[in-house]
Amino acid sequence: MKVEEAKQYHKIDAVVVGSGLAGLRAALEIASSGFQVAVLTKVYPTRSHSGAAQGGIAAALANAAEDSLELHMFDTIKGSDYLGDQDVVELFVNEAVKTVYELEHMGVPFSRTEDGRINQRPFGGHSSPRACFSADVTGHVLLHTLYEQCVKHNVHFYNEFQVFSLLIQDDISRGVIAWDIRNGGLHIFHSRAVLLATGGYGRAFKITSNAHANTGDALGMILECGLPLEDMEFVQFHPTGLHKYGILLSEAARGEGAHITNDKGERFMKDYAPAKMELAPRDVVSRAEQTEINEGRGIGGQDYVHLDLRHIGKERILERLPQVYELALNYLGVDALVEPVPIQPTAHYSMGGIPANIRSEVIKDAKGTVVKGLYTAGEASCLSLHGANRLGTNSLQEAATFGRVSGIHMVQFLKENGYENLPANPLEQAQSKISAWMNGTGSERHAKILAELQDNMTKLVGVFRNEEDMIKMKGILKELQERFKNVTIDDKSHIFNLDLLEAFEVGNLLSFSDVMVEGAIARKESRGAHFRSDYPKRDDKNWLRHTLAWRTDKGVKLDHSREVVIDMDRYPPQERKY
Ligand SMILES: Cc1cc2nc3c(=O)[nH]c(=O)nc-3n(C[C@H](O)[C@H](O)[C@H](O)COP(=O)(O)OP(=O)(O)OC[C@H]3O[C@@H](n4cnc5c(N)ncnc54)[C@H](O)[C@@H]3O)c2cc1C
Numbered sequence: 341m342k343v344e345e346a347k348q349y350h351k352i353d354a355v356v357v358g359s360g361l362a363g364l365r366a367a368l369e370i371a372s373s374g375f376q377v378a379v380l381t382k383v384y385p386t387r388s389h390s391g392a393a394q395g396g397i398a399a400a401l402a403n404a405a406e407d408s409l410e411l412h413m414f415d416t417i418k419g420s421d422y423l424g425d426q427d428v429v430e431l432f433v434n435e436a437v438k439t440v441y442e443l444e445h446m447g448v449p450f451s452r453t454e455d456g457r458i459n460q461r462p463f464g465g466h467s468s469p470r471a472c473f474s475a476d477v478t479g480h481v482l483l484h485t486l487y488e489q490c491v492k493h494n495v496h497f498y499n500e501f502q503v504f505s506l507l508i509q510d511d512i513s514r515g516v517i518a519w520d521i522r523n524g525g526l527h528i529f530h531s532r533a534v535l536l537a538t539g540g541y542g543r544a545f546k547i548t549s550n551a552h553a554n555t556g557d558a559l560g561m562i563l564e565c566g567l568p569l570e571d572m573e574f575v576q577f578h579p580t581g582l583h584k585y586g587i588l589l590s591e592a593a594r595g596e597g598a599h600i601t602n603d604k605g606e607r608f609m610k611d612y613a614p615a616k617m618e619l620a621p622r623d624v625v626s627r628a629e630q631t632e633i634n635e636g637r638g639i640g641g642q643d644y645v646h647l648d649l650r651h652i653g654k655e656r657i658l659e660r661l662p663q664v665y666e667l668a669l670n671y672l673g674v675d676a677l678v679e680p681v682p683i684q685p686t687a688h689y690s691m692g693g694i695p696a697n698i699r700s701e702v703i704k705d706a707k708g709t710v711v712k713g714l715y716t717a718g719e720a721s722c723l724s725l726h727g728a729n730r731l732g733t734n735s736l737q738e739a740a741t742f743g744r745v746s747g748i749h750m751v752q753f754l755k756e757n758g759y760e761n762l763p764a765n766p767l768e769q770a771q772s773k774i775s776a777w778m779n780g781t782g783s784e785r786h787a788k789i790l791a792e793l794q795d796n797m798t799k800l801v802g803v804f805r806n807e808e809d810m811i812k813m814k815g816i817l818k819e820l821q822e823r824f825k826n827v828t829i830d831d832k833s834h835i836f837n838l839d840l841l842e843a844f845e846v847g848n849l850l851s852f853s854d855v856m857v858e859g860a861i862a863r864k865e866s867r868g869a870h871f872r873s874d875y876p877k878r879d880d881k882n883w884l885r886h887t888l889a890w891r892t893d894k895g896v897k898l899d900h901s902r903e904v905v906i907d908m909d910r911y912p913p914q915e916r917k918y
Contacts, residue, residue: 448482596657817850851891
């Protein structure tokens with residue numbers, strides 16, 4: 341299909357895909373530097389998953405106790421199980437402080453200390469109370485404040501536009517193709533610079549804290565362009581998902597002192613992380629929980645344990661943790677003031693993603709060759725800041741800080757570069773998918789394939805992994821991918837065709853899950869969130885390396901030659917104990 345066959349052609353300096361914290365912060369930077377920027381988002385901006393973040397945003401302000409940039413850096417590196425690139429971590433902790441004050445000046449209503457400074461609460465793996473917060477609705481207020489700022493600075497919003505393909509040719513980004521959800525039809529966005537900020541992708545799992553929109557669309561599109569993903573085997577399981585739903589009960593609950601107990605009423609963290617107890621990092625607590633469950637000490641021998649808030653007291657629970665209280669009440673009918681809340685580990689955060697350098701430029705190989713004009717930030721990206729395990733509250737900070745950093749570099753790029761030509765048939769890739777689904781005669785339905793994918797990923801590639809399970813998953817994925825070729829959608833209309841949008845999303849989930857599983861099979865060690873029962877030890881000799889993975893006609897291709905950036909004099913790898 342030629343350009344003129346598009347429903348509409350737009351020419352604009354920069355396109356930002358995603359209106360979460362990362363996308364909005366970048367858009368604000370670009371717009372306030374005098375360039376025209378379009379934000380394309382499949383959900384309304386203020387419904388992006390960033391708005392669901394409860395607990396806080398990390399920065400070493402030292403408002404609640406002594407703290408320093410060095411300590412924040414050390415905690416993040418240790419939390420990453422030494423897989424985080426230390427140059428990126430250093431930039432991050434330095435910028436984090438500035439980011440928080442900047443957000444405060446934009447109008448974010450942070451909770452305060454008695455003397456009026458931004459209050460800070462403890463969070464897992466941080467050795468000082470470092471999480472700046474607004475009760476337990478921190479993401480909500482951050483997202484709304486940034487959205488206001490974007491509107492004020494004339495960012496162009498294309499709400500309910502789902503990006504379907506990236507226009508990349510000769511390693512140069514030229515724009516994107518998006519489907520107009522409300523009216524139907526493909527639009528061409530021809531731009532000089534593109535930012536991919538589509539957020540996390542926990543929806544590959546059945547039990548997840550992630551929103552329905554978190555399907556890793558940009559990751560699927562990147563793989564489709566023949567580009568790699570990085571460190572996809574590292575998926576964080578959060579220990580306090582609401583039983584059966586996976587909906588998150590913020591770590592703020594433990595920050596405020598909540599206990600986790602087994603069937604005998606024991607605070608079992610004493611056996612796993614005696615120094616930090618419930619405030620050990622998430623991977624440690626999730627494994628402890630899963631071990632208790634697997635060894636029959638779940639409540640009544642079932643697949644959950646208890647989060648007990650009762651001793652925190654009514655006043656403090658309702659003031660500091662209103663959302664946690666309401667979620668337990670609304671979904672499970674449990675009144676956390678008088679009874680403990682059933683919880684289980686839930687797929688929560690994705691450390692891996694689209695590989696990028698410290699300037700947020702997308703790279704295409706282990707040497708760091710840049711795809712010109714293409715940037716990524718937030719949870720969709722892998723910089724790699726969080727390495728093998730992210731510390732709570734570091735990701736809102738990553739989204740805000742690297743939203744700004746990517747915006748700054750995009751502005752610089754826009755000052756130096758003009759428009760590149762569009763590919764000859766820009767609509768082809770998106771159009772051929774749509775017509776295959778719309779006009780197909782196959783009997784497969786994407787919803788069924790999705791349910792099988794999620795169920796098996798939770799069972800076979802979860803908190804504990806082993807070769808046998810993952811090889812099984814690999815076979816299941818192969819079969820699901822074959823079946824996906826015969827997917828037909830029942831809704832043939834163009835207006836709010838959710839059937840079509842979901843088919844596209846399931847395609848993306850299948851595509852990157854493959855890379856996740858292959859990366860996990862290849863990494864024969866346990867590090868951070870990636871725990872292998874058959875290789876329970878960390879192996880620094882062989883595995884202080886990132887994984888780059890491509891999808892090819894012959895299957896997934898892996899490259900482990902990209903070494904972790906480590907400053908051996910300052911932060912050499914140590915055993916990770918809490
Ligand atoms: C329940 C929950 C609680 C959390 N709590 C905390 C916390 O307290 N502290 C913390 O630091 N982190 C927390 N996190 C993690 C943190 O919120 C996220 O990592 C971060 O907000 C991600 O921001 P983002 O901008 O990258 O993506 P998101 O906010 O997820 O935004 C993604 C955007 O991409 C758009 N999009 C996706 N695909 C397409 C497409 N194909 N076309 C167009 N648009 C598309 C969506 O519409 C959306 O606007 C939490 C996460 C969850 C799930």
